[in-house]
Amino acid sequence: MLGTILRGPRDVRCEEVPEPKLLKPTDAIIRLSATCICGSDLWPYRGLNETNEPMAMGHEYCGVVEEVGSAVRNVRPGQFVVGSFCLSDNTCPHCRFGFQSSCERREFMTGAQAPLARIPLADGTLVATAEMPSADLIPSLLATSDVLGTGWYAADAARVQPGSTVVVVGDGAVGLMGILSAKQMGAARIIAMSRHKTRQDLALEYGATDIVSERGEEGIATIKDMTKGVGADSVLECVGTKESMAQALACARPGSMIGYVGVPHGVEFDGQELFFSQKGLLGGPAPVRRFLPHLMDLVLERKINPGKVFDLELPLADVAEGYRAMDERRAIKVLLSV
C-alpha cells in the first residue's frame, strides 16, 4: 500500500510500504475513512526534531475495523471507530484519573497517513459508533481524534466555566478548536488572537466574540483594555513558542489557569515570577480519550462542526503538497483522502 514517510527535513513522500499486520493480541487493524496532517507533524518536517531514520507519519485517524487481535473485546470488524493519537489501555491508574495521555502503557500513534493502520491497545483506545456515520461527518469525526480533543483539553485545563472570559493564543487548527470548545463550555467572551482573515472568519464562526490582531506588548495592552485591566479568566496557549507563552501569561488574570497544548520549544518559567503573578499552568499531550465519547456525540448530533477546520483536501498521493501548504500557512489543516 501507499504510506507517508518523512526521510529528512522537508522530504516527505508517499511511497510503497508494507501493509500493517496484527503484532500483538491487543492490536486492531483499521481501514481509514480519512486522515490528515497535524501542526505537530511540522516540527520534524522542519527538521526541528532529530530524524535520523525514516519516520512513518500520521497519528490522527478514524475508520472501519478490519481485523482484531485475539484479546480485543470492545471492538469488532465492521465497526466505525475513532481513537486518540495517544494509545492507552484506559484501565491503569492514570487512565482512570482522566489522563490517558500518561497511560502506564502509553504509545504514540504513527503511520496513520495511509489507507490502513495498526492500532495498539485497541480496547482502551478505540471508541466505536452505534452505526456507520454519514460520509459528510467523517472530517468532523476525524477532528475529534486529536485537534478537537486537544483544543478541548486546553479549555478544560484552563478551567473555562459558563460566563468566563477566555483568551485563545494561536489561530492554528488547535486554537480554532479551543474556541469551539470554550463556546461549548459556555464562555461568555472568547477573544481570539489572530492576524489572518480566513482564520479570523473561522474563529468568529466557531464562537469568538472578539478578534485581536496585535501581538506582543500591543496585543497584551489591547486585551488588558478589553478586560478593564483585569486579564482573562482562562487562557488557552495553542502554539508553544516563547513568545506565545509570554503572551498567554501576560493576558491571564491572577488566579486563572493557562491550559497549554502547543509542545513548548524554548519555553522556561521563572519560579518567582510565576509565583507573584499567581498564574496557574496545566498542559501536556491531551488526554483525548477522556473526552472522545462526548465529542463524538456532539458531532453525530450535528451540534458542532469541527471538520470545517480542514480547508484543503488532497489525495494521499499529494501528501507532500499538503505539508508544504501547512508549512507555508496556505492551509489551516489538510485532509487526506485515502
Place this chain on the structure above:
Amino acid sequence: MLGTILRGPRDVRCEEVPEPKLLKPTDAIIRLSATCICGSDLWPYRGLNETNEPMAMGHEYCGVVEEVGSAVRNVRPGQFVVGSFCLSDNTCPHCRFGFQSSCERREFMTGAQAPLARIPLADGTLVATAEMPSADLIPSLLATSDVLGTGWYAADAARVQPGSTVVVVGDGAVGLMGILSAKQMGAARIIAMSRHKTRQDLALEYGATDIVSERGEEGIATIKDMTKGVGADSVLECVGTKESMAQALACARPGSMIGYVGVPHGVEFDGQELFFSQKGLLGGPAPVRRFLPHLMDLVLERKINPGKVFDLELPLADVAEGYRAMDERRAIKVLLSV
C-alpha cells in the same frame, strides 16, 4: 512603644518606635493580642533579600480595634479582628475572583511585631468575631492570619479532594498547616516529608497518615513505592527551594496540581519537561482573606487547633532570640506576647 526592626543581616532588635497613627480614612489601629515570627521573615533576616533600610518586621496579627478612620464601616473599636498579611479592599475584580492577594490596591502588612499596628484597607482586610474570644484561642486565631491561611491555600490550589492522596513537602509551620488543611478537606492519605521528630509528631497529630524521612531520589522512590508507582493526587510545596520543588514535581502524578506557597528562590521550570510530565502548578501569596471567615469559625468551634504550631513563646522584648531559634530550627514557630 517597642517594635521590631531589622537593621541588617541577623541584626533584629526590639527598640523604641513611634506609635502608629491613622494615615488614611480607610485605616484602622489595632492593639495586638499576640504576634509571631514567620518563616518568610527569615529570608531578609538571613540577608537573602536586600535590606538597605531598617525594616519594621511582622505581618501576622490579631487583636482589638482601637481606632478607625472616617471611611471605615465594617469594623469598630472594641471588636476582636483578624486580617491577612495581604491587605486588600475585598471589592476589586481580583478580590471578587477570590485572589485578594492580588488585589488592585494590595499592600503587604508590616510592623506587626509590636503592641499596636496600623491596618490599611481595614474594611476589606479585617474580619471581626461576634464576641471576644477566649484567651486560649488567641494562638489559633493568630495562625489563621497567615500560616494556616497559606497552608490552606496550598491544599486548595493543589485541589485536594475527599479521598485524595496528598504529599506535603516541607515540615515547617506552613507544611504542618497544609497537613491540617488537607485533613479538613477529606484527604484519605497525607504523606508528610519530615526528618525531625518533633515535627513528625505534630504532623501525625494534624492528620498525616505517613511520614517519609528520606529526601531527594530516595524520598521520591519511597513515595513512588507507597503510591504503587502512581504518585500523589495533590502535592503541597511549602519550602521554595530548587530541591523542594524538584521533590514536589517528582512526587506528583500526571494530571495533578502542585500548590506552591514557599516563595521560590532559584526555581526554574523547563516548559517541555513540565508539558510532558503533565504536572499542574498554582501558587503565589495566599489569598488568606478568601478563607479567613471559614478558618476563624473552625477555630472558634474548636474543630482545629492550628495554634499548636507555636512551640516557643517569648515576650516581644526577646524577639531576637525568637529569630535565632527559628533560624537554627530549634523552634517551629515563635509566638510573641505583647
